[in-house]
Amino acid sequence: MKPTSSSYAMLVALILLVTSCINNEKKTYDNAADIPVSREMIAELTSPPNVPTPVGLRKAKKLIVNMEILEKESTMTDGTTYNYWTFGGSVPGSFIRTRVGDEVEFTLSNHPDNKLPHNIDLHAVTGPGGGATSSFVAPGHEKKFNFKTLNPGLYVYHCATAPVGMHIANGMYGLILVEPAGGLPQVDKEYYIMQGDFYTKGENGEPGLQAFDMQKAVDEDADYVVFNGKVGALTGDNAITANVGETVRLYVGNGGPNLVSSFHVIGEIFDKVMVEGGSSINKHVQTTLVPAGGAAIVEFRVDVPGTFILVDHSIFRAFNKGALGMLKVEGEENKKIYSGVVQEGIYHPEGGTIQEMPDDDSKKVAPKENKTLAEKMESGKKIYMQTCFACHQAEGQGIPNAFPPLAKSDYLNADVNRAISIVLKGKTGEITVNGQKYNSVMTRQAISNDEIADVLTYVYNSWGNNKTNVTKSQVDQIKSGH
Ligand code: HEC
Numbered sequence: 001m002k003p004t005s006s007s008y009a010m011l012v013a014l015i016l017l018v019t020s021c022i023n024n025e026k027k028t029y030d031n032a033a034d035i036p037v038s039r040e041m042i043a044e045l046t047s048p049p050n051v052p053t054p055v056g057l058r059k060a061k062k063l064i065v066n067m068e069i070l071e072k073e074s075t076m077t078d079g080t081t082y083n084y085w086t087f088g089g090s091v092p093g094s095f096i097r098t099r100v101g102d103e104v105e106f107t108l109s110n111h112p113d114n115k116l117p118h119n120i121d122l123h124a125v126t127g128p129g130g131g132a133t134s135s136f137v138a139p140g141h142e143k144k145f146n147f148k149t150l151n152p153g154l155y156v157y158h159c160a161t162a163p164v165g166m167h168i169a170n171g172m173y174g175l176i177l178v179e180p181a182g183g184l185p186q187v188d189k190e191y192y193i194m195q196g197d198f199y200t201k202g203e204n205g206e207p208g209l210q211a212f213d214m215q216k217a218v219d220e221d222a223d224y225v226v227f228n229g230k231v232g233a234l235t236g237d238n239a240i241t242a243n244v245g246e247t248v249r250l251y252v253g254n255g256g257p258n259l260v261s262s263f264h265v266i267g268e269i270f271d272k273v274m275v276e277g278g279s280s281i282n283k284h285v286q287t288t289l290v291p292a293g294g295a296a297i298v299e300f301r302v303d304v305p306g307t308f309i310l311v312d313h314s315i316f317r318a319f320n321k322g323a324l325g326m327l328k329v330e331g332e333e334n335k336k337i338y339s340g341v342v343q344e345g346i347y348h349p350e351g352g353t354i355q356e357m358p359d360d361d362s363k364k365v366a367p368k369e370n371k372t373l374a375e376k377m378e379s380g381k382k383i384y385m386q387t388c389f390a391c392h393q394a395e396g397q398g399i400p401n402a403f404p405p406l407a408k409s410d411y412l413n414a415d416v417n418r419a420i421s422i423v424l425k426g427k428t429g430e431i432t433v434n435g436q437k438y439n440s441v442m443t444r445q446a447i448s449n450d451e452i453a454d455v456l457t458y459v460y461n462s463w464g465n466n467k468t469n470v471t472k473s474q475v476d477q478i479k480s481g482h
């Protein structure tokens with residue numbers, strides 16, 4: 001049948017009828033306070049990085065939220081624990097998903113084993129203290145209050161009991177999403193990520209149960225800056241995932257208490273950002289600011305496979321304090337979008353042409369044959385201080401949770417061929433060095449085979465290592481794959 005204008009008109013009318021029936025919201029309300037609620041519904045609460053089911057086309061409801069406060073010791077990083085105060089047992093606290101016009105009946109229970117009174121200030125609440133004044137609750141008690149969600153957006157909630165900063169610093173924050181009528185547009189994957197800064201008596205990485213340090217908090221001198229409450233909450237096996245072609249939406253919050261986040265995903269561009277969690281949409285964004293006590297919704301389609309690193313681009317926080325996560329994307333490569341290395345050469349500023357990497361090290365200065373150990377140590381030390389020092393540090397001591405030690409490294413001493421291959425090809429994935437786990441990235445080092453032999457000889461003959469003398473021909477062999 002050939003479509004005529006009248007059949008089009010009928011189709012449009014039908015679609016309108018069907019959508020209005022499903023929606024059952026023939027009326028739009030100028031004031032969200034007037035939206036009627038139908039029936040009760042118990043809110044689904046999720047711990048990070050998961051979010052509850054989208055509201056979709058559901059009507060405004062009386063939404064029952066039952067939130068339990070738990071104070072509990074948990075891991076901050078390998079070997080280090082912290083006494084977290086939590087909403088719902090996780091940091092950040094349980095994700096609450098509502099829609100505009102919902103009448104939320106909020107019950108806050110303070111577990112009898114807890115030591116302190118708490119309350120909750122939800123930024124989605126219109127009313128004194130965002131609920132804080134009505135929710136102050138002692139251990140072993142519960143408090144109930146109601147509020148109507150008037151404004152769509154992504155909002156932070158947090159404890160507001162004095163000393164407020166301390167309650168927030170101990171992990172008492174989370175996100176509440178208020179979707180517009182009809183819900184946010186559908187996407188393939190949604191995740192919940194919230195940054196927070198932590199202040200401990202011991203320095204970063206110091207083992208054992210670490211107490212909160214008030215002075216460091218006042219000085220804004222954070223020992224840990226992390227996503228989802230601890231170092232590694234989103235790395236390795238805990239990475240969030242997606243498939244090529246999917247659209248990913250991240251609900252990103254920042255509990256603070258102090259630091260503002262420069263949220264960035266290495267190797268991705270945010271197609272859309274709902275700036276500050278509100279209704280204005282910015283497109284094609286590289287890094288979005290997430291204020292302390294604020295949020296943002298970011299969306300992007302993943303086009304190529306790989307591991308994309310989530311960071312606070314105040315970058316020492318990412319590589320030295322923990323603000324690093326991973327999004328693992330699987331699927332077909334797309335060489336048009338990203339080629340990978342297509343050519344590798346030596347850069348000669350004076351000559352200007354790109355040449356092939358000379359495998360035989362036929363550089364300007366041919367390496368001296370049969371160097372003595374002392375000569376190799378001297379050359380190796382120079383290379384070390386130029387190339388390896390920035391990460392592995394002057395005495396090979398490394399940096400806890402970021403760069404493994406080369407000093408007295410059981411991993412290094414166990415296998416020289418593996419060490420050569422790491423310097424030649426780089427290394428990623430989890431390794432254990434002297435009982436500590438590392439899961440990071442060492443890039444391939446752009447130095448010649450002769451230089452690799454010297455620098456590894458220097459490393460092996462320093463800082464209590466096993467004095468292996470690495471030769472250039474060993475490196476040649478590994479490079480050529482024999
Ligand atoms: C940009 C930082 C960086 C630089 C520069 C760097 N490394 Fe690494 N290195 C790492 C990281 C990170 C790891 C751990 C990788 C992982 O988690 O899989 C590592 C691991 C290693 C390991 C194995 C683990 C161990 O502790 O024994 C060796 C050996 C090593 N590097 C040697 C070197 C040498 C030699 C150089 C200089 C030629 C160098 N690295 C330069 C970051 C770096």
Ligand SMILES: [Cu+2]
Nearest residue numbers: 118159161167
């Ligand atoms: Cu509290």
